[in-house]
Amino acid sequence: MLVSGLGLPELAQLLDRADQGVIELDPAWNVVHCSPAAERILRIDGAGAAGRPFADVLRIDDRSGGIESICRAVERDGTWRGEVRHGLPEDVRWAELSVHTLARPGNAPATVCLLRDITAFKAKEGTLREQERRYRLLAENARDVIWTADLSLKFTYVSPSVERLRGFTPEEAMKQTLAEVLTPAALQRASQTLAEELALEMSPQRDIHRMRVIELEERHKNGSTVQTEITLSFLRNEKLEVVGVLGVTRDVTERNRAVQALRRTEERYRITAEQTGQVFFEWDIATGQIEWSGAGEHLTGQSRLEFRTLTRSQWEGWVHPEDRARVIALMQQAMATPGPYSTEYRFLRKDGSYAVVEAHGVVVHGDASAPSRMLGTVRDISERKRLDDALRESQRAMTVLIHNLPGMVYRCRNDRDWTMEYLSPACEALTGYPTEALIGNQSLSYNDLIEESHREQVWEDWQRVLQEHGVYRGEYAIRRKDGALRWVWEQGCGVYSESGDVLALEGFISDITERKLAEQERSSLEEQLRQSQKMEAIGQLAGGVAHDFNNILTCINGFTEMLMSTMGPSEPIFLDLLEVKKAADRAASLTSQLLAFSRKQVIAPRVMDLNTALRPAARMIQRIIGEDVELRLQLDDCAGRIKADPGQIEQILINLAVNARDALADGGKVVLDTGCIRLDEEQSRQLAGSKPGAFAFIGVADNGCGMTPEVREHIFEPFFTTKAQGKGTGLGLSTVYGIVQQNGGFIDVHSEPGVGSTFRIFLPSVPEEVEAPEPRRSSPVPCGRAVILLVEDEEMVRKMILRILERQGYTVMVAHGPMEAIAMSEQFPGSIDLLLSDVVMPELNGRQLHARLEASRPGLRVLYMSGYPENALSHEGVLEPGIPFLAKPFAVDALLRKLGDVLGG
Structure with missing residues (x-):
């Protein structure tokens, strides 16, 4: 027995x-x-x-x-x-x-x-290992940065995600010290945390599974900082000695999206297998005595002596209170009904813990057919239960993680169709198709979604990565079910057999369309800014050159006119002086265009009806372009009213007409049109230099030779021209650009070689009524009987004006600058009838000088003169009402008439 x-x-x-x-x-x-x-x-x-x-x-x-x-x-x-x-x-x-x-x-x-x-149990262990492998693969492709460091805190591994988090490549990050990675405050906290953990390692509270979560501020490559959450633990060797540090760094700005799905619990890392305990028992029903053999010590924690005399009541006391009634009832039923029984319940160990056990038994009946003994086995299945729970938790966590990732997780074959074997539910949000439509290419393949121009590149990049056993990272476009084009970022790697064959591809695909659009918009804005800065710099230079030239031209014109006034037209030198005058006038026209480009031209804008202003200009344009070119007018009534200087509008039309004529060497067609548009924020981003609002536009289109993109990039720069030497100044379109900028508008240009060019000038629409132009008055040149204080810092201009005024009979007080003028005024006992002053001077500008003099000489009249007045007399070039101003260069008669108007006003 x-x-x-x-x-x-x-x-x-x-x-x-x-x-x-x-x-x-x-x-x-x-x-x-x-x-x-x-x-x-x-x-x-x-x-x-x-x-x-x-x-x-x-x-x-x-x-x-x-x-x-x-x-x-x-x-x-x-x-x-x-x-x-x-x-x-x-x-x-x-x-x-x-x-x-x-x-x-x-x-x-x-x-x-x-x-x-236990074959099935071992298979379940294998399943858990496969689940862990997949989890590690997903972690490697996740957006978190996984890193390791040795005990000297030198990095030994940094995952590729560091480039997205901090801008550094893994290679660059590996070379960095903690002081280069962390801000000073974060470095101090990290050092303190590590010291605490090492102290715990040496204490009785040592826990080899301990992790520490801290938040630290890290440095980004672009100079900014990133708030991160770091999970730290020690790396150990087989003897459980600390050999390094393992860290997982996460950008906490993503915490609200996926923190629950990405949280790693201790149970997922601690799936272990413990030895299964097996106990045989025989229960004498009559005496209540229970005898044990086998692994009773392992199951109960009791010694053989302690459980040798175990009674039924003691055994019932060791069953968990919540399971006790059910198990006792099952035993009683087994004794009443022949046949085996089986059950699971929780059993109390000596240390106070409970083991989950699986019990099987059979009742043995005596001679009187009454139950005499119960025989059976009790096996510790705590480990199996833990593994089952861990497997379910791992599957649940994996499912939650995949469902909450901002993109699509996939597994596919390495074929031209990228035949999908698994797709996460995010597939439909990304592509518009349900997962079942793509898995196995049921309705279409993933390759069908990739934009045709990108397919070959994606294939070639993947094959190169697979040959190198590397990680694929790429950006390309796909076409959603609704037809929308979306940009995606993909990261993945191959799954290989032991022989190195590619079994499948696994990875992650996310939508980066918004990022791509933002990058394109940023690039466009940067280009606009660079162009604006370049044009502003050229404008500053052009304005300064024009100012100096205007002073020189004022002298040339003035002295030439004075010489011409002393002789008759029949004298030989008169014709020579006339040519000098014409050359000076042409130079003055050039400086005027430079000032227009630099937005320093003094203007007097008024409200006008755009179509009314353009109809008379059509005849002028026809004369410019020639009879062999057809001119068509397409004026839209919606164009409405604008506020601009009529002379500047005429300059725009002349320069655009000349540009069109030069493009139509063999005749053709020019279309002059008008219209209106209202731009919102989105539309204004599509048109360089524009802003939201209502605009009227003037369009000039020709079917001439057109322009290349290289020429188009420079057309508004001063002195840029494609014409032969001597055939153009290169100031026409730059003048148009400056006028439009000065009036708060923008220009849109479309051109194609061999097709033609279209220029559209957009100017702000205004609600005010049309202003009637002031009538022109022609007054005779007055004789001088007044005292004039002349203030001019340019010696040549000062001498020329002095000669003009003295010849006309004026009494002139001459000052080289503002401070000298103030001193002369204070010392002069008589009255001063008028201040004739340059605007732009050292120490004080002309307006400030007049204010200082008027304080002691109330009612002192003033006439300002300047090549350009900057903002002393105007705002953005618009002359303030009631300001007497004479623009340089000026004619002698113009100066004398303007003086007569001011003195007689």
Whole structure:
């Protein structure tokens, strides 16, 4: 009898119901008896196994240690217990094997082997390992930065995501020290945290699974900082000694999106397998006494002496209170109803913890058919339960993570269609198609979605990465189901067999359309800014040159006119002086255009009806372009009113007409049109230099030779021209540009070589009524009887004006600058009738000088003169009302008439 008088057949029957195989061996370890459960587990014929060596029947894999090591352990200890691989090479299986030597009174000791098939359990362990591999792969492709460092805090690994987080490539990041990565405050906190963790490592509270989460501020490559959350833990060797630091760095700005899905719990990293405990019991129903054998110490934590006299009431007390009533009721039902039973419940260990156990049993009836004993097994399945829970948690966490990622997770084949085997639910948000439409190419392939011009590049890049066993990162466009074009970013890598063959591709695809649009808009704005800065710099230079030229031209014109006034037209030198005058006038026209480009031209804008102003100009344009060019007018009534200087509008039309004429060497057509437009924020971003609002436009289009993009880029720069030397100044379109800018508008140009060019001038629409132009008055040149204080810092101009005024009979006081003029005024006892002053001077401008003089000479009249007055008399070139002003260069008669108007006003 093996257990309390129970024979082997009875024990085999009992264990067979619990799928527990029993094999009895003789002293030579030959099979004496093999139970049906053992036959099923080992897949043998029990009758044929009798008498055969146990090693031949079990067929243990050499990696399990071999039958010899088991024999030695049994001879030495009387028992052996462990897990073994067995079976044929094509059908390897796992079993839990217990070998015991049992004493039998009056008989030789029996060697009994107990078997339990754990192949399914081992397969579940493999599934968990595969789940961990997939998780690591996903973590490697996630947006978090994973890094390791040695104990000197020198980085030993930094994942590719560091470039998105901090702008540094992994190679650059690996070379950085903590002081280069962290801000000073963050470095101090990191150092303190590490010191605390190392101190804990040396204390009784040491925990090899401990992690620490801290928030630190890190430096970005562009000079900014990034707020991050870092999860730290120690790297350990096989002896559990600390050899380094493992960190996972996350941009906390993404926390609200995916923190729950990305949080890693300790359970996911701590899926382990513990030895499964197996206990045999026999319960004497009459006495309540329970006898145990097997792994009772492992299951309960009690010693053999402590549980040898275990009673039913003690056992019931060890069952978890929540399970106790159910288990007792099950036992009573088993005693009342013949047949086996099985159940699971929680069992109290000596240390106060509970083990989850699986119990199987059968009731043995006595002679009177009354239940006398209950035989069974109790096995610790806590580990299996933990693994099941961990697997479910891992699957749940993986599902939550994938569902909350801002993009699509995929697994596909390496074929031209990118045949999908798995797609996360984000597929529909990204592509517009449900997952089932793309998996297996049911409705279409993923390659069909990739923009045709990008397909070959994506394929070539992927094949290169696979050959290098690297990581693919790429950006390309796809076409959604609704037809919308979206830009995506993909990161992934190959899954390889042991032989290196590509089994599949796995990775992540996210929508970056908004980022691409922002990059394009930023690039466009940067180009506009560069162009604006360039034109502003050229404008400053042009304005300064024009100012100096105007002073020179004022002298040339003035002295030339004075010489011409002393002789008749018949004298030979008169014609020469006339040519000098014409050349000076042409130079004055050029400086006027330079001032227009630099937005320093003094203007007098008024409200006008655009169409009314353009109709008379059509005849002028026809004369400019010639009779061999057809002119068409297309004036839209919606053009409405603008506020501008009529002379400047005429300048625009003349310059655009000349430009069109030069493009139509062999005749053609010019269209002059008007219209209106209202721009919102989005539309204004599409038109360079524009802003939201209502605009009227003037369009001049020709079907001439057109322009290349290179020429188009420079057309508004002063002195840029494509004409032959001597055929143009290169100031026409730059003048148009300056006038439009000065009036708060913008220009839109379209041109194509061989097709023609279209210029559209957009000027702000105004609601005011049309202003009638002031009538022109022609007054005679007055004779001088007044005292004039002349203030001019340019010596040549000063001498020329003095000569003019004295010849006309004026009394002139001459000052070289503002401070000298103030001193002369204070010292002069008589009255001063008029201040004739330059505007732009050192120390004080002309307006400030007049204010100082008027304080002591109330009512002092003033006439300002300047090549350009900057902002002393105007705002953005618009002359303030009532300001007497004479623009340089001026004619002698113009100066004298203007003086007469001011003095007589």
